[in-house]
Amino acid sequence: MIRKVAVLGSTGSIGTRALEIIEACPDLELHSLLCNSNIDLLMKQKKLYAPSVTAIASPGGVCPDGVITGQGILEKVIDGADTVLNAIVGSAGLRASLICRDLGITLALANKESLVVGGELLRAYITAGGVIPVDSEHSTIFRCLHREPRPVRSITLTASGGSARDIPAWKLQTAGVDEILNHPTWAMGARITVDSATMVNKAFEVIEARWLFGEIKIDVVVHPQSIVHSFVRLEDGSWKALMGKPDMKVPLQYALQYPDRILEVISDDCPLDWGTLEFSELDRQRYPAFNLVVRAGQDGKSWPVAANAADEVAVAAFLAGKIRFGNITAVIEEVLAGHKACEISDLETVMKADRESRFEAERIVRRLC
C-alpha cells in the first residue's frame, strides 16, 4: 500500500533528507510540504516533487501561486496524509504533533521539542503507538526494544560530545559561531548543532526518552565516533545496540515505513571503516547546561518549557553574534531561577509559559549584549 507523507520542515536538514527517501521508496508518496520562510527552496521542492499541498508558515511578502499560507495552515498540510514527519525546529512544532494526535495520524517525530515542552499532552498517543521516533538514539532504542520482554534494566544514550568536545575548557566560553557549527560527525541544522555543543540536546533527549519509553534508568556516555547510536541493557545483563555510520536517513526511513520494512539500501557501511570505538563518562562540569535541563525535565510541570524557550532565545542570540557561547548556559540558568512553574494541561498552558520565558530570556540577552 502506498503511504502518503506530509513533510513539515521540508527545507531543513531532516526535511531535505526525508524528501530523498520518499523519492527512493516506491511505497512512499509525498503528500505535502511546509516550511517557515525559505520560499526559494520550497519552490524548487514543489517543482521537483509535485506534492498535493505546498505551504509556508511565515511568508515574507507575496505568496506565490500554488502555495498556501495563513490560518489553519497546519490542518491543511496534515489533512489527507497517512504519516506526518514533524521536522520543524523548536517548540513551534508542538501544535502539529497535537493535530496528529487529534486526527489519529501516525507521527514520525524528529521535533524533539514536542516531547520536551508537551510530553504530557502526547503521553496517551505514545502509549497508543501513534508516535514513531526519528532521533537516531530514540529510533535505536525503539528498535532494540522491539519484541523484547519488559522491563529492561536501562537505556544508554550515546553523545558525540559535539563541536565543543575538543575545545580546551579555558577557550570554551568564547568559542566562535563557525567553530561551534562545525560538528565532527553529524551534519544538522544550526540550533541542534549548537545544542550538541552545550549538551542541551542530550538533556532534551533524556526528557524525550522518558516520555517515549517510560520510567527506565537512563544513562549517557560520550562516544566520539557516533557509530553506536545508543544501547539497551536487557534484564539478563546483555546489551543490545544499533550500529552504523552516522546517517539520519536510516532512522528516517525506518520511521516513515514503520511497521513495514521495505528495504532500499541507503547506507553503504562496513565495520572496517569504523576504526576504534571509544566510550567515556560525560563530564558534567564541562557541560553545566546538561544538568540544568535534565533537572528541569525531572521537575516536570512547565520547567522544561522554560528551559527550551530560554535555550531557543539564547542560541539565536549566539548565532547572531550578540552573546558569547558561554552565555547560553547563563541565560538558561537565570530564566529557570526566576520561573514560576505551572501545570501543563493543554497547548495554551505551554504557550503561556513559553511566551513568558522567552520574554525573560530576551531581557537577559539585552543585558548581556
Ligand SMILES: NC(=O)c1ccc[n+]([C@@H]2O[C@H](COP(=O)([O-])OP(=O)(O)OC[C@H]3O[C@@H](n4cnc5c(N)ncnc54)[C@H](OP(=O)(O)O)[C@@H]3O)[C@@H](O)[C@H]2O)c1
Ligand atoms: N538535523 C538532524 O540531524 C536532527 C537529528 C535528530 C533530531 N533533529 C530534530 O529535528 C528537528 C529539525 O531539525 P533540523 O536540523 O532539520 O532543523 P533545520 O535544518 O533548522 O530545519 C528546520 C525546519 O523547520 C522549519 N520551520 C521553522 N520554524 C517553523 C514554523 N514555525 N513552522 C513551520 N516550519 C518551521 C524551517 O523552515 P525554513 O527553512 O523556512 O526556516 C526548516 O524547514 C529539530 O527538532 C531537531 O532537534 C534533527
